[in-house]
Amino acid sequence: MTMDLAAKFGPSSRRLRLETLVKLRWVAVAGQLLTILVVSLWFEFPLPLMTCLGLIAALAAANSLMSVAFPPTYRLEPAAAFAVLALDLFQMGALLFITGGLNNPFAPLICIPVIISFASQPSRHSIALFVTALAFITLLAFTPYPLPWFEGRTLEVHPLLQLGMWSSIVSMTAFAAFYAYRVSQEATLLADALTATELILQREKHLHQLDGLAAAAAHELGTPLATISVVAKEMERDLGNDERYREDVQLLRSQSERCRDILRRLTSLATEGEAHMRELPLSSMMEEVIAPHREFGVKVELIELSDRALEPVGTRNPAILYGLGNLLENAVDYARSKVMVSVEHTAADVTVTIEDDGAGFSAGVLQRIGEPYVTSRQNETRAGGLGLGLFIAKTLLERSGASLRFENRSPEGSGARVVVIWPREYMELDTSL
Structure with a gap:
């Protein structure tokens, strides 16, 4: 895209x-x-x-x-x-x-x-x-x-x-x-x-605003649906003994009640559950990033190096989710069999490290990495032909307060490593753009 x-x-x-x-x-x-x-x-x-x-x-x-x-x-x-x-x-x-x-x-x-x-x-x-x-x-x-x-x-x-x-x-x-x-x-x-x-x-923000749209729809549809339910009850009372209309009237009333239940759940999702959904612990955020990439034949392993009980809890940030997801997607694309995602948090910093067992970054790519040049994945034999997608991920993460480091896991260039570091306060505040 x-x-x-x-x-x-x-x-x-x-x-x-x-x-x-x-x-x-x-x-x-x-x-x-x-x-x-x-x-x-x-x-x-x-x-x-x-x-x-x-x-x-x-x-x-x-x-x-x-x-x-x-x-x-x-x-x-x-x-x-x-x-x-x-x-x-x-x-x-x-x-x-x-x-x-x-x-x-x-x-x-x-x-x-x-x-x-x-x-x-x-x-x-x-x-x-x-x-x-x-x-x-x-x-x-x-x-x-x-x-x-x-x-x-x-x-x-x-x-x-x-x-x-x-x-x-x-x-x-x-x-x-x-x-x-x-x-x-x-x-x-x-x-x-x-x-x-x-x-x-902007697209990511729109996706995360769908719950608000659902609440608005539920509110607007509530009044006409209540009217339909009242009319259905009146019709059932008046025509309940008429064999020609009894089943139709009962069906109309049951379906109107079902619609009211659906709208009630949508309303509760955007009110009672809204704060809960916007609050995102670090472990839940990483699971949300990793989940879409587990079914591609490459093992994605999450390693938590710190106590989960002390992890930061921030607000859902589309920029961070998209940026980390893009980095992980690139790692999965170039890995041979395994990608390791390490998460560590201290009182000062939060660090996410993404490593793969692929060919690693070439020397030329490491010099230009993060520039918005566009390359074709099919023509790349080593990791790093990431082009505009990596530029977007790097830009979004840096705007959220992170610093990024790109390197190889060994001097021979075996396996790529991306280290993303935030000051802890940035992960505990609303840094949405």
């Missing part, structure tokens, strides 16, 4: 919002215009001023047209975002081409559209834009236009230095694009995983 939730959230989160792009382009227009005016009017360097102003005006006109044609909240499809960023790349490349090419100190800014694309767009569009930028950077090395400089002087740059500038801009573009892509991917994956966590926790 957790993988279905992860797949549900992904694509829509990588749409570029038009308002963000428009604001960035206005910053670019202002920066380009200021630079051109300073170079031309302040330093009085010779440059094709009208052509430069025309390119800047074209960018401003395109930006204004987008602002008018679409609402600010509009999110661009990947193909449309690629077209807009490619236009920015062409405009910046043309402006640099007529003002010195790679010799222009602002030449590295050509990487900005590529970085934006890798941070927000699918890989195929971003790679295509990177290849386009690479072609433009190469073309800038062969521009016939000199760098605007003092009148009567020409700034000569050695070809070897130009090659170094080309290499530095290309490597900077590639590195910055890769970094932006990785950060964006991790942020998106984390956000989707947290959303899935909240949905699962």
